[in-house]
Amino acid sequence: MSSYRYFDTENFPLQRGASLPLTRLAYRTVGTLNAARDNVVLIPSWYSGNDEESAAVFAGAGRPINYDEHYIVFTNLLGGGRSSSPSNTPAPYDRARFPAVTLLDNVRLQHELLTRELGIEKIKLVAGWSMGGAQAYQWASLYPGMVERIAVVAGAARAAAYNRVFLLSMRRALRLDPLFDGGDYAQAPVNGLKAFASIYAGWGVSEEFFRTEAFKAFGAADYAQFVELFWEPLFLKHDANDLLTQLDTWENADISDNRLHQKDLAAALSAIRARVLTLPIESDRFFPPVDNQAEMAHLNNGVVTVVRSNWGHIAPFAPDAQGQIDLALATLLAAA
Numbered sequence: 001m002s003s004y005r006y007f008d009t010e011n012f013p014l015q016r017g018a019s020l021p022l023t024r025l026a027y028r029t030v031g032t033l034n035a036a037r038d039n040v041v042l043i044p045s046w047y048s049g050n051d052e053e054s055a056a057v058f059a060g061a062g063r064p065i066n067y068d069e070h071y072i073v074f075t076n077l078l079g080g081g082r083s084s085s086p087s088n089t090p091a092p093y094d095r096a097r098f099p100a101v102t103l104l105d106n107v108r109l110q111h112e113l114l115t116r117e118l119g120i121e122k123i124k125l126v127a128g129w130s131m132g133g134a135q136a137y138q139w140a141s142l143y144p145g146m147v148e149r150i151a152v153v154a155g156a157a158r159a160a161a162y163n164r165v166f167l168l169s170m171r172r173a174l175r176l177d178p179l180f181d182g183g184d185y186a187q188a189p190v191n192g193l194k195a196f197a198s199i200y201a202g203w204g205v206s207e208e209f210f211r212t213e214a215f216k217a218f219g220a221a222d223y224a225q226f227v228e229l230f231w232e233p234l235f236l237k238h239d240a241n242d243l244l245t246q247l248d249t250w251e252n253a254d255i256s257d258n259r260l261h262q263k264d265l266a267a268a269l270s271a272i273r274a275r276v277l278t279l280p281i282e283s284d285r286f287f288p289p290v291d292n293q294a295e296m297a298h299l300n301n302g303v304v305t306v307v308r309s310n311w312g313h314i315a316p317f318a319p320d321a322q323g324q325i326d327l328a329l330a331t332l333l334a335a336a
Contacts, residue, residue: 004028015102025078030071033118040122040123041071044132055074078109087241102257124148136150142255147274150276151277151278153307174243180192189240197231203313256269270298275332278303280292282309283310
């Protein structure tokens with residue numbers, strides 16, 4: 001795969017009223033844009049994820065999304081460490097002073113990348129997991145004439161109240177580390193990050209995952225070692241302020257929170273003209289199937305296909321679940 005590069009824009013206005021002198025969107029393209037320019041697949045990243053990890057989950061040789069047939073654009077969330085983030089933005093917008101960014105900000109910036117930089121007018125598919133799925137929903141609602149299909153894997157059009165309780169606990173765990181120092185830490189708040197990881201471990205998979213000792217697939221002998229071997233390294237490699245910026249984007253995710261739809265979720269969903277495939281995980285605590293099932297009442301062309309797995313939210317990394325997801329994606333891509 002080619003290395004990621006940057007789309008830069010000056011004084012990009014953010015939804016909450018701030019702007020950065022220079023906003024950078026890190027992205028990667030793989031494959032070739034065909035003559036008809038109708039083979040574009042956009043895959044935005046998820047919470048704490050990046051373009052390489054998105055490729056591993058969604059694309060590859062012999063899979064429905066592949067580099068022979070498609071021109072794939074992988075984007076990175078603002079606050080994710082590659083695009084503009086607290087950890088890589090110079091003063092006076094560094095660290096805790098980095099402005100709040102929303103789902104809308106991310107999608108508007110991606111739209112500028114595709115239209116201004118890449119010359120793309122039509123997207124065959126926007127596919128994403130978790131926060132990537134929320135961005136897919138936002139794309140289809142905000143630019144209904146541009147998006148033909150979306151696939152939302154373990155995601156929803158709005159973060160539910162139960163979901164936000166989890167996010168509140170994560171924020172408090174990280175900020176309570178004395179080393180955090182209001183975000184101006186001199187060294188990484190390691191204990192806060194470990195607490196952050198341990199809370200995430202209980203939500204990221206399911207009760208059945210632990211009861212059946214599925215963690216042994218990760219080389220862990222018990223639940224505590226699973227946290228130590230998998231979840232702690234996953235978050236210790238991230239900057240704490242970056243995690244909090246993305247957490248704020250997640251907590252406030254709502255595709256109807258804009259001037260056009262005025263927080264009317266039914267109106268935002270009804271505006272979508274794309275084919276919509278939602279793939280909730282049956283054991284997901286973040287985005288349970290009931291969220292997507294409720295959305296269907298307001299969609300013109302939507303379907304829910306529940307993925308069977310005890311891996312909870314991280315099921316797309318499980319081989320059996322990935323097969324279910326690929327089968328559904330193949331059907332979606334084949335649809336006229």
